[in-house]
Amino acid sequence: MFRHKNSYPVRPERNRWLGEDGNASVEFALVAPLLMLIGLAVLQLMLALHVRTVITSAAIEGARVGAHVGADLVMAEQRTRQVLLANIAGATVVDVHASRTTLQGYP
Numbered sequence: 001m002f003r004h005k006n007s008y009p010v011r012p013e014r015n016r017w018l019g020e021d022g023n024a025s026v027e028f029a030l031v032a033p034l035l036m037l038i039g040l041a042v043l044q045l046m047l048a049l050h051v052r053t054v055i056t057s058a059a060i061e062g063a064r065v066g067a068h069v070g071a072d073l074v075m076a077e078q079r080t081r082q083v084l085l086a087n088i089a090g091a092t093v094v095d096v097h098a099s100r101t102t103l104q105g106y107p
Contacts, residue, residue, distance in 0.1 A: 054089035066098055073098040
């Protein structure tokens with residue numbers, strides 16, 4: 001260190017580019033969008049799987065109601081619509097149609 005007469009010690013100029021000050025904020029700015037993208041993709045996948053599960057459950061519930069003795073297809077369709085409208089998947093379904101089939105001679 002150099003000292004001028006009647007003054008404080010003078011330090012040599014420090015090179016600002018060699019330090020690591022501010023690296024954390026730059027790294028966060030680079031990594032944060034990637035983490036947000038991954039998080040939103042996971043949420044989108046979860047929502048799609050939920051909608052698929054609700055639609056499947058509604059179809060099963062409608063088939064169960066329609067399989068009862070004395071039940072008709074209109075009751076099965078109504079129950080399916082009720083289950084769908086009670087969930088987020090109701091907005092994705094446009095039409096509900098029920099029909100009877102036979103498998104190897106059994107209804």
